[in-house]
Amino acid sequence: MIKVLIVDDSASMRLFLEQIFAADPEIEVVGAAQNGEEALAAVERLAPDVITMDIYMPKLNGLDATRRIMETHPKPIIILSGNLDQEEVITSFKAVEAGALVALPKPRGAGHPDHEREVGSLVRTVKLMSEIKVVKRWPRTSKGLPSLQIREVIGKEALAQLQVVAIGASTGGPVVIQTILSGLSENFPLPVLIVQHMASGFVHGFAEWLALSSRLPVHVASRNEHILPGHVYVAPDGFQMLLETGNRIKLSGEPPVNGLRPSVSSLFRSVADVCGKNAAGVLLTGMGTDGAAELLLLKRKGAVTIAQDEASSVIYGMPAEAARIGAATYKLSPDKIASTLEGLVRKTG
Secondary structure (H helix, E strand, C coil): CCEEEEECCHHHHHHHHHHHHCCCCEEEEEEEEEEEHHHHHHHHHHHHEEEECCCCCCCCCCHHHHHHHHHHCCEECCCCCCCCHHHHHHHHHHHHHHCCCCEEECCCCCCCCHHHHHHHHHHHHHCCCCCCCCCCCCCCCCCCHHHHHHHHHHHHHHHCCCCCCEEECCCCHHHHHEEEEEEHCCCCCCCEEEEECCCCHHHHHHHHHHHCCCCCCEECCCCCCCCCCEEEEEECCEEEEEEEECCEEECCCCCCEECCCHHHHHHHHHHHHHHHHEEEEEEECEEECCCHHHHHHHHHCCCCCEECCCCCCECCCHHHHHCCCCCCCCEEEEHHHHHHHHHCCCCCC
């Protein structure tokens, strides 16, 4: 049985979530708390496997409660947001930065057309997060690969021709992407395209949260947008984000790939088609195999390919598959990914 602690200041929402979890034979609700202070005591007393955490609560809010729990009794925490306005979504990602694993919208009631989908997503997420026994972090003091070594491996000609960086991530990805972007200098000369698997309604807040720590401008991508050097473009909800000839973004309604839209596979394949060897592909933490085969396609075309290493991955799924099939030129921690990208574009003497 997966032991769940529900934290929410609304009695009706606590009851609603209890009913959702009670319907699954693999989940047991071991307690409920109406604010962060009660949650701290309940975590110590009940030792839950997973915590669902509201954001806005009296006495101690969800952000501060998450910080305290991760400092004292680290547990997998799922942020449940009841209002997808920008402020709450940004606060949700601040909670992810503090150690929560994922942010989801609170499920709507039984009469809503999205009820079953949202309930199913929540239950699946609880089961997945329960398998993460240690919330992983990585040391941020390493310096990455020296630029000389990069030049020796890849060569000056390739360094001079890089045109774009494409990044794909799933569970655990937001903090890793934040780390990579915050490690890039303000004069980083390449556009960066990002597909991050996340619940619908969070992408604009995600982009704003990334912009708080990035020296590069961060945008949610628009249809037919011309990508600019040193700008970051995040795939919007419900579309495949593709790179087209002429360095324009195509937002396609084509079917999901690997069950996902946007998918990392679609982005990487388009980058391979348009840029070939003149690209860098980066595959980060997440469940499944999305993007792994297409990272290999990029490598075979001569592109630089990077997979996150196992030690720093919350879920070593997508990068593990890339490593297994030989798709990654480098296997690196997030801070080393940033310094390696900087090294790749540094001017050769």
